[in-house]
Amino acid sequence: MVDTDSVPGDPERGREPDIAMWGASGSGKTAFLAALSVALNRSGSPGWRLIGENAVSRTELAKLRDTLLQARTFPAPTEALTHYSWVILGPAAAARRRWWWPWTERVERAPKFNLDFLDLRGDLYAESEANIDKQALVDSLVKSRGLIYVFDPDREARVGDAFKHLDAALHDVAGRMLVGDEYEDGKLPHYIAVCITKYDDPRVLRIAMEGGFTQRDPHDELRIPRVPEDRVRDFFRRLCREARDHNSEMILDLLEAFFHEDRIKFFVTSAVGVFIDEDLGRFDPDDPVNVIDDANGGLTIRGAVRPLNVMEPVIWLGRMLRPGAMRSGRWHG
């Protein structure tokens, strides 16, 4: 009988991922990736782009974009370990003259880095390590160096399984990496972007606004209330307390116990953003819902897709993992 533990052909399928998506089922991992290219296109600094490195990744990127922008809905639940090899290209800085040779202008290099993402069905994180796919997942997590940990406050309020999904896989990875002497400080070497998703959800927005976590960016014409960087960690803790499962309160402690604190960064994100009434031209706190039920019982995106903080975690991870590639320094997210 064939060894079903391996994938036929080349079992590694090329490189291991740089960034693995981590989060429960339905927490918005794939939606986050789908929104990434839209976020780059809509970023304040023009010129950011996301392209697929090969035909498979290009095809998948096009499908994900179409799902959000054309079908105006969300990607189907991911069913298997899925790899995307994407290249992020930034805008080049303006050409400069060298002080020692001022007669010609030197074209600045545009930031450019390749990132391989690993997406997967969320329930795999909670499987036992005897599961053959879980083994492949833990292998990939061990080899990756960046994590996007997706925390869905809506799911936490309704199901409350984020702790289970984090705890089981974290111990599996730690068991593989920290038992030996390679990491003497006893911490995992990954950079982890903790992303609170579905900020557009009215309940999440309400907690943010009523809890005093938000403030308005005076330069933002849309007047979307934002959680400032220094308050996101507290907001995350607050959302963990609101979860259905009391164990969720331990998530922050668990993250800080396993990862270097200076390698954890918190983000408040939304794949589609809040609803902006085009007539009003700004955010209306009484009408924030951008995702509504469609006639078939599914979900549809009501207004324009304006991802919030989707590009920022990826660029941050890119800067941490590929510092040389970001040298042009135009972006300081």
Added chain:
Amino acid sequence: MAWLTAHWAILGKTPKSLDDYGVIACSTGAITSAEFGMWLKAFTSGTMEPKALPRVSTSHFTTGPDHEPWLGLSVQTLPESQDGFHRPYAMTYYACVRWADVVAAPTRLSYRAMYEALMEMDFSGEKPFRLPLSAYDERRLAEEINGTARRAAALLLTGRPVCVVRAGRLSLDRRLDFLDAVAALLPYGFRHSLAVSTWTNSASRHRIRLSFAEVAPTHGTWELPWEAGEPVGSYPQEAQLYEKELERHQGADLGELVRRLATAAEPRDFEDVSDRAAAARLLQGRAAGPVALPPRLSVEDLLRQCGESIANAEERRLGALTTQLARRARERVPDEDRKTYRVFARANPVRLPESLADSAVVQRFFESLLRLLYGTPLRAADVEEMLVDLGGPRPSEPDLPPALLAATDRLLPHSTPSGRLLIANLLGPDRLYPVLDTMSDDELCGVAVQSRNRRVLDIVIDELGRRAAPTDPRSMESVRHTLTRYRYLIEAIGSICAAEESVRNYQLVLWLSHQRQLTPADIDEVLANVDRPSETFLLGMAALSAPGTASTLLYAVAGNAVRGLGLAGTAVADSVTAGLDRMTAPANEGKYRRSRWRRRRPGPRRPTRLPVLGLVLLGTVVLIVIAGLVLWLVLT
């Protein structure tokens, strides 16, 4: 025909469930629910794409202390419901058989035979199935073999997976037949370690060795364009030799080769170099003489003879012909042929004599006929086609024998509620009401929206009317809420009904949701739920509006036109608003009359002529007065 014991499972979700994918039902015995779950997820073909469903895949695994090998086949479908997070999800129906049983069976097992048998099964209870498998048809398999199949078989013997691209247009049946044809060009024992799929997602890491996909995976897989006929130069020599050897076999000789390869059933492994080399050696042994296959009746002849035997009440002859018809219906029937048979059936209606009204043979004939004309499982759209094809000269009032309706009812899966509604409606109120009773308001509206069928729409509106009786406020509220959620069935009604009927239906639906003439507040509420109301919908609203709502509706109509023409926020919109304000001036203080699109443009406004004139006059008067005063002072 052979019978195999198959263990089964369903992987999926229950509607509105917040759970992850899991085994929601399975047989008990040799394989546990956890094992089913693990193997089903392990042999996923990647994230489902609704356009690629239904998707058929095969898998292989070992279980138990003796590592007993099994073969599995799954059919993945897309139900009409969503999970608790409003996401679509796939349901995977799975059956697996022991490899030992496959080898011991009197006939070889093809993927198509297993697929067709699985589609007939009732996935309930706890007992394993007895799968009836049709005979391995070497001749039909040989007919399916093309250059792509030959090359795919040869490339599989390099040990690397093969992905067929540029074949997205092929139907599920054709893809499944292709997979069978490729497997038939290898010693049968390779099926023991061959996972195939009618569609894979190449970004997903999967264990499928032979599949169709939009693009091939980046590493380690042979990309094989469909019927491209590219030169073989770039492929390894063992693959070139195997392909050349296969090309030597044509026609009946190819059928004989398939038969000979099917006898080589000892387990083989694609990862084993010696097994692969043995396959090439086996192929080089020459085949025996060609096998003469008996001629067959054409399908049209069969249908004609069936019709004659029914008209003459020859039940026994009909039984024999139905057996042949059933066999033909189980074969791969191209869509074009199905259309031809439907035209034939329409032109040659079956006249059922009284004496055969309750005949089981007639019912079996209708089942086979439906399979032949529409394939299985029947879809709601097939039922509508069936009403036209077999419903007699007046499709609007179809005259269908009860045996045909019963056969249709049996072939319709539970996931096609609109088809079930249509059939139950034809079977009469006694059958219709129990079906309606099982459906929630939400399901009813969902069916109306999805089916876009006039008869279904009428049934749904009637039923909602019954439920929204003022004597039951809770039910009334539920209907109102559901109709609001489904936007008053605007699109369904608009796409099915002519203008006059549309207006009448909108009026009815609005009445059901409000149970009174529409007040200004109702109009605002309705319009808030509807993005761009059609003209007929607005007329429906007008027909149901209460006194004193004219201005609200007028603003709504104008606002709709302004938005529809893309004029919102322009000077023209402002002037329209101003005109409306003037028209409705005496009653312009109600807040509901404010239009959402009314927005003044920022920036300086042009001064009007009247105030300028006034200023000039005022200035002149002031100057005259000052001059008068000065004159008076000078003179005095």
